[in-house]
Amino acid sequence: MNKQSLGPKVLTLPTPVLMVGTYDQAGKPNIMTVAWGGICCGQPPCLNVSLRKATYSYNCLMERKAFTVGIVHKSQMRQADYFGMASGREVNKFAATGFTPVKSDLVDAPYAAEFPLVMECKLIQHTDLGLHTIFIGEIMDTKINPDCLDDSGKPDPLKIDPFWFAPEARQYYSTGESLGKAFSVGQPFMAKK
Amino acid sequence: MNKQSLGPKVLTLPTPVLMVGTYDQAGKPNIMTVAWGGICCGQPPCLNVSLRKATYSYNCLMERKAFTVGIVHKSQMRQADYFGMASGREVNKFAATGFTPVKSDLVDAPYAAEFPLVMECKLIQHTDLGLHTIFIGEIMDTKINPDCLDDSGKPDPLKIDPFWFAPEARQYYSTGESLGKAFSVGQPFMAKK
Numbered sequence: 001m002n003k004q005s006l007g008p009k010v011l012t013l014p015t016p017v018l019m020v021g022t023y024d025q026a027g028k029p030n031i032m033t034v035a036w037g038g039i040c041c042g043q044p045p046c047l048n049v050s051l052r053k054a055t056y057s058y059n060c061l062m063e064r065k066a067f068t069v070g071i072v073h074k075s076q077m078r079q080a081d082y083f084g085m086a087s088g089r090e091v092n093k094f095a096a097t098g099f100t101p102v103k104s105d106l107v108d109a110p111y112a113a114e115f116p117l118v119m120e121c122k123l124i125q126h127t128d129l130g131l132h133t134i135f136i137g138e139i140m141d142t143k144i145n146p147d148c149l150d151d152s153g154k155p156d157p158l159k160i161d162p163f164w165f166a167p168e169a170r171q172y173y174s175t176g177e178s179l180g181k182a183f184s185v186g187q188p189f190m191a192k193k
Numbered sequence: 194m195n196k197q198s199l200g201p202k203v204l205t206l207p208t209p210v211l212m213v214g215t216y217d218q219a220g221k222p223n224i225m226t227v228a229w230g231g232i233c234c235g236q237p238p239c240l241n242v243s244l245r246k247a248t249y250s251y252n253c254l255m256e257r258k259a260f261t262v263g264i265v266h267k268s269q270m271r272q273a274d275y276f277g278m279a280s281g282r283e284v285n286k287f288a289a290t291g292f293t294p295v296k297s298d299l300v301d302a303p304y305a306a307e308f309p310l311v312m313e314c315k316l317i318q319h320t321d322l323g324l325h326t327i328f329i330g331e332i333m334d335t336k337i338n339p340d341c342l343d344d345s346g347k348p349d350p351l352k353i354d355p356f357w358f359a360p361e362a363r364q365y366y367s368t369g370e371s372l373g374k375a376f377s378v379g380q381p382f383m384a385k386k
Binding site: 002003004005006007008009010011012013014015016018035036037038039040041042043044045046047048050052069071074077078079080081082083084085086096097117118119125127129130131132134136138139140141142143144145146149154155156157158160162163164165166167168169170171172173174175176177178179180181182183184185186187188189190 | 333
C-alpha cells in the first residue's frame with residue numbers, strides 16, 4: 001500500500017500525559033500537563049519534558065532547577081486536561097481541583113498527593129529547540145501509591161491505569177490489556193538469519 | 194495514602210514502541226526498537242530517541258545523520274520485540290521478519306513498508322547523557338497508510354492501533370477506547386479560581 005504524505009506532523013503514538021510540578025518564585029505550587037516528554041536515559045535515570053517559553057511553568061523550572069513528573073489514573077483525566085488549559089499565572093490549579101500539593105523531600109518542586117506515581121527530578125540541562133525548550137531532569141526518586149504495586153512489590157501498569165493523548169486527533173484514550181512479555185514474544189525470529 | 198519509594202526508576206507510562214530505521218555504512222537497512230523517545234518540539238517539528246552507544250544503530254545514525262521512526266500496529270508486536278533484541282551487526286532484520294525496506298525520499302534512512310505510520314527525520318543534534326545518547330531529529334514528513342485515516346482524512350489512532358511498553362513490568366499493552374476530547378473535558382474546572 002502506498003503511503004500518503006501528511007506533511008511533517010508530530011505524531012508518535014501513544015503520547016504520555018505527564019503532570020509537571022513546579023514552584024513559582026513566591027512558592028506557589030503549580031501543575032502543567034505535558035505530552036511532549038518521556039524517558040531519555042537509563043543511567044543516570046533521566047527524563048525529558050518540552051515546554052513553550054510562554055508557559056508559566058517554563059520560568060518556574062528555570063528558577064528552581066527542579067520539577068516532578070506525575071502519572072495520572074484515567075479517573076483523573078478531567079483534572080489533567082484542566083492542568084493543560086489553565087495557566088498558573090492566573091489561577092491556583094491545586095485549589096481549583098481540590099488536589100493536595102506535597103513538597104518533594106528531594107527536589108525543590110511539588111506534586112499532587114492524588115497522583116498514583118511520581119518522579120522527582122533535578123534539572124540537569126535544557127536546550128531551546130524553537131517553539132519548545134527540552135528540559136532534561138535526573139530522576140532522584142520514583143514514588144508510588146502502595147495500592148499500585150503487584151503481589152511481588154512491582155509497579156502494576158494496570159493498577160496505575162494511565163491514559164494517553166493522541167496528537168492530531170486531540171483525544172484521550174485508555175490503556176488496554178496485556179499483550180505479551182517484552183524481550184520474549186519476538187524470540188521465534190531470533191533463530192532466523 | 195503515603196507513597197512508597199522505589200528508588201530512581203525510569204517509569205513514565207505509557208512508553209511508546211518506536212521503530213528507528215537507519216542505514217549502515219554499506220547501505221544495509223536496519224530497524225531498532227526504542228522505548229525512550231517521543232515528540233520534543235512543535236515548531237520545527239522534532240522528535241527524540243535515545244540509544245546506547247553499544248548499539249549498531251548508534252553508529253548508523255552518527256554516520257548518516259538521518260533516521261525514521263515508525264509506529265507499529267499491535268499485530269506487529271512480535272516483529273517489534275525482535276527488532277529490540279537482535280543486532281543489525283549480526284543479522285538482516287528485514288530478511289528475518291520478511292518486512293520490506295523502503296528508502297525515504299527525503300532523508301538518508303529506510304523504514305518498513307509494513308509500518309502504518311512513519312516519520313522521516315534529519316538529525317539536528319545529539320547529546321551524550323550517560324548510558325544513553327539523546328538524538329533529536331527534525332521531522333521532514335509524516336507518512337501514513339491511507340486505511341489508517343478517518344472519514345475526514347485525519348489519522349485515526351484506533352485504526353493505527355499502536356501498543357505500548359511498560360518499563361519495570363517489561364510487558365506490552367494494547368491501547369483502549371476513546372475517553373474524551375482533549376482541551377475540552379477539563380473545561381468545568383476553568384470556571385473555578
